[in-house]
Amino acid sequence: MTPRPPLHLALALDGAGWHPAAWREPRARTAELFDARYWTDLVQEAERGLLDFVTIEDSLGLQSDRFDGPDARTDRVRGRLDAVLIAARVAPLTSRIGLVPSIVAGHTEPFHISKAIATLDYVSSGRAGVRVRAGTGGAEADLFGRRTIPGIAAADLERPEVVALITELFDEAADYVEVVRRLWDSWEDDAEIRDVATGRFVDRDKLHYIDFAGRWFSVRGPSIVPRPPQGQPPVTVLGHGTVPYRLGARQGDVVYVTPRDADDARRIVEEIRAEQDAAGRGGETVHVFADLVVHLADSAAQAADNRARLDEWAGEPQVSDALIVAGTPGELADLLLDWQPAGLSGFRLRPAAIPHDLEGITRGLVGELQSRGAFRTAYEATTLRGLLGLPRPANRYAAAAAAAAAV
Amino acid sequence: MSRPTKQIHLAAHFPGVNNTTVWSDPAAGSQIEFSSFAHLARAAERAKFDFFFLAEGLRLREQNGRIHDLDVVGRPDTFTVLAAIAAVTERLGLAGTINSTFNEPYEVARQFASLDHLSAGRAAWNVVTSWDAFTGENFRRGGYLAEQDRYERARRFLHTAWELFDSWHGDEIVADKDTGQFLREPRPGTFAHHDDFFDISGQFNVPRSPQGRPVIFQAGDSEAGREFAASSADAIFSRHSTFEDGQAFYADIKGRLAKFGRRPDQLVVLPAATFVLGDTDAEARERAEVIRHQQVSGATAILFAEQLWNRDLSAYDPDGPVPEVDPLPGENTISKGRASVRMFDDRLATARRWRELGEAKKLSLREVVIEVTGRQSFIGSAATVAETINRFVQQDASDGFILVPHIVPGGLDEFADQVVPLLQERGVFRAEYTGTTLREHLGLELPG
Structure with a gap:
């Protein structure tokens, strides 16, 4: 019998938790959602649980239950801080856990994001990643006022012109990640030479123009930030269908998906693998993580009660793109290990209420998995790539220069 | 009647990509590792400095069509490294240089409001402009802006950002767990701004930050730059660090405030300055010569x-x-x-x-x-430098200085350990922080 591959666990952080009424829980730190101390405590708790990384949700506009703009609700958490800055603020106060903020590709500059994530990698000593969201139109575009992109209503997602628009937005995101990645490689690792004899700080032959020219933007380079410690911080993408799967297959290291069961997971993984082959990345590691919203308690009945109480406060059952699971840590461990053979490398868990369900993961689920030999008992690497089993990649420009020299 | 003694403001500028930063010295450390930033920031906070200052450039410099390789090359992203420094300091202000040409107001306002929250009220923004197509090659829009429009865009950019900062008033979040009401009103942060440069609308998504708005710095020296500072800035980062030049600039800039309905104490004048210390003035002069030869x-x-x-x-x-x-x-x-x-x-x-x-x-x-080029501003024993700095400030050549050490990361240590105690003894520099926000350190009011 072959040994079970390592299971990876990520924690998705958003406000007071993923249930819309989570902020009303007695233990919810609702008054601290915009304080550094809150975010530091959450990530440190995740690190005590030996989790691979945390993701930090973000959006350019105000949170909304609607797809196409603000919803004017007053009963839910609204307002948030920039996720890259939260990650950077937490980085010096943690030492092993990966930090993966969300960014929105559609309206921001790839040059700025590339240097921000490279810098996050420096301030965390190699623990940065990034979750890339494609831009959306409508209200989000109006915040920047630079482009007119129609808003997309949830009901229109299947219409051909909407599918075409979404495909374009994700193609732009793919170009965006290409620029971000080239900029990370635009300095070779040994470009800084500090050669006192010749007075040269850098060997400029080891700095590279990236000269990207695409449909949406052109970027010359090189970056102003030297190559980050990991070389290429992991790029992650959430997807619910072929278009985002393709972005993950072309440019990602981790794809988060939302299967309903193990068979669904198997089908999704196969689709991503096919997209990977089509993108010429068949031999490369692209992890697929399943997203789950989790309610955890010592008994299944208590977990169900917790969920019911939150739903009652919200006035309706929670609706989520990801499967909502309520149960004991042992039951959740069973589910993860049951789904894992479908081709999943791991899971990104969305705690329904923070801190309750976060602690259910770090203090309950992790122990259950460890007792079954399915999860690490100590961090085995110091970088996020290391935790994900990704080797430090060669620099594309150094490799090209070496190949040219060999001719 | 004698005039009241002024309190000096001091800041630490992380040594940047000019030749004034000596990278060839055996004591010179990394320009990019976080430990260097943490070291300098902690030294500044130990010395009760007002703030830490970061410059920025958005394209590597070139000379004769090739990347310039003689000075330090490379630096971190401003926002990201300031947020990290917030984790290893408690009171020190955090000032970042952010370009108004190759950014958009909504995003920059989000980032500064976030930094202000995450640092509990210590954020400052040095607003700079550029227009060149050379830098534009790294951005979506390319070199789109005419040189003569750069300050107008900067002014509109800043005023747009203020509208965003002010779009939340501070009382929107109720978060009543019993009633289930999180927001007092359904549309917090609503804004709409339309002018020749910006056409944006929606709801800002960062609640009002501790300082309301970050402290605004301006660094340009042209007529347009001075008018911009006098109309809109809280502090000015000037080049005029000699005594006569400093006094002339100080009088000029403070004299411009009245026409904008502002008082002289609402704009803090802080020239950049360098220093070389020694046990004696003669020894400091010798060290200064050695450093000048390292720099050039x-x-x-x-x-x-x-x-x-x-x-x-x-x-x-x-x-x-x-x-x-x-x-x-x-x-x-x-x-x-x-x-x-x-x-x-x-x-x-x-x-x-x-x-x-x-x-x-x-x-x-x-x-x-x-x-x-660039002789050091203050050369001498600690006593001489302390006396000189105090004279400059008391005689209105400045309100203090943004000190630029010549070496990373230890370049501020001697100043912190030797000069600051002398200023504290004279009662012209704080012995302890009395406030928690940068606005309090600089004696600036909270915006209404």
Whole structure:
């Protein structure tokens, strides 16, 4: 019998938790959602649980239950801080856990994001990643006022012109990640030479123009930030269908998906693998993580009660793109290990209420998995790539220069 | 009646990508590792400085069409490193230089409001402009902005950002767990701004931050830059660090405030300044000479001369005389990505002065460059430097200084340990922080 591959666990952080009424829980730190101390405590708790990384949700506009703009609700958490800055603020106060903020590709500059994530990698000593969201139109575009992109209503997602628009937005995101990645490689690792004899700080032959020219933007380079410690911080993408799967297959290291069961997971993984082959990345590691919203308690009945109480406060059952699971840590461990053979490398868990369900993961689920030999008992690497089993990649420009020299 | 004694403001500038940063010294550490930033910031906080300051440039400099390799190259992203420094300091202000040309107000406002929350009220924004197509090649829009429009865009950008900061008033979040009401009103942060530069609307998504708005710095020195500072800035980062020059600038800038309905104490004037300490004044002068030679190598001297001459001088010997050939007139084409090239107003006359100086004092080209460029502001024993700084401030050559050490990361340590206690003894610099926000450190009011 072959040994079970390592299971990876990520924690998705958003406000007071993923249930819309989570902020009303007695233990919810609702008054601290915009304080550094809150975010530091959450990530440190995740690190005590030996989790691979945390993701930090973000959006350019105000949170909304609607797809196409603000919803004017007053009963839910609204307002948030920039996720890259939260990650950077937490980085010096943690030492092993990966930090993966969300960014929105559609309206921001790839040059700025590339240097921000490279810098996050420096301030965390190699623990940065990034979750890339494609831009959306409508209200989000109006915040920047630079482009007119129609808003997309949830009901229109299947219409051909909407599918075409979404495909374009994700193609732009793919170009965006290409620029971000080239900029990370635009300095070779040994470009800084500090050669006192010749007075040269850098060997400029080891700095590279990236000269990207695409449909949406052109970027010359090189970056102003030297190559980050990991070389290429992991790029992650959430997807619910072929278009985002393709972005993950072309440019990602981790794809988060939302299967309903193990068979669904198997089908999704196969689709991503096919997209990977089509993108010429068949031999490369692209992890697929399943997203789950989790309610955890010592008994299944208590977990169900917790969920019911939150739903009652919200006035309706929670609706989520990801499967909502309520149960004991042992039951959740069973589910993860049951789904894992479908081709999943791991899971990104969305705690329904923070801190309750976060602690259910770090203090309950992790122990259950460890007792079954399915999860690490100590961090085995110091970088996020290391935790994900990704080797430090060669620099594309150094490799090209070496190949040219060999001719 | 004697005038009241002014309290001095001091800040630490992380040594940047100019030749003033000596990377060749054995004590010079990393310009990019976080430990260097943490070291300098902690030294500044130990000394009760007002704030830490970061410059920024959005394209690597070039000379003769090649990436300039003689000075420090490379630096971190401003927002990201300031947020990390917030984790290793408690009171120190965090000032970041952010360009108003290759950014958008909504995103920059989000980032500064977030930094202000995450630092509990310590954020500051040094608003700079650029217009060049050279930098634009790294961005979506390319070189879209005409030079004469850059301050107008900066002014509109800043005022748009203020509208966003002010779009939340501070009382929107109720978060009543019993009633289930999170927001007092359904549409917090609503804004709409339309002018020639920006056409944006929606709801801002960061609640009002501890300082309301970050402290605003302005660094430009042109007429337009001074007007911008007088109308809109809380503090000005100037180049005028000599006594007479400082007094003239101080009087000029403070004199501009009244027409904008502002009082003199609503704009803090902080020139950049360098320093060299020694056990005696003589020893400090000797150290200063050594540092000047480290800062201006022969290759760097040629490069400086090329910026003035606007032509290739690589065939000249830096240890020989100042070149006899005249500078090329017209737009500077030899050096890209640096602000200083615009400083040479009259190239022919400046070159003639350099030649005359070289002949009169029997100086080589390198020695002339050492003589005419960037002499250290304060050279002397700790007592001399403390006395000089205090005199400058009390006699209105400035309200304090943004100190630029010449070496990373330990360049501020001596100043913190030797000069600051003397200023504290004189009662002209805080012995402990009395406030928690940068606005409090600088004596600035909270915006309404």
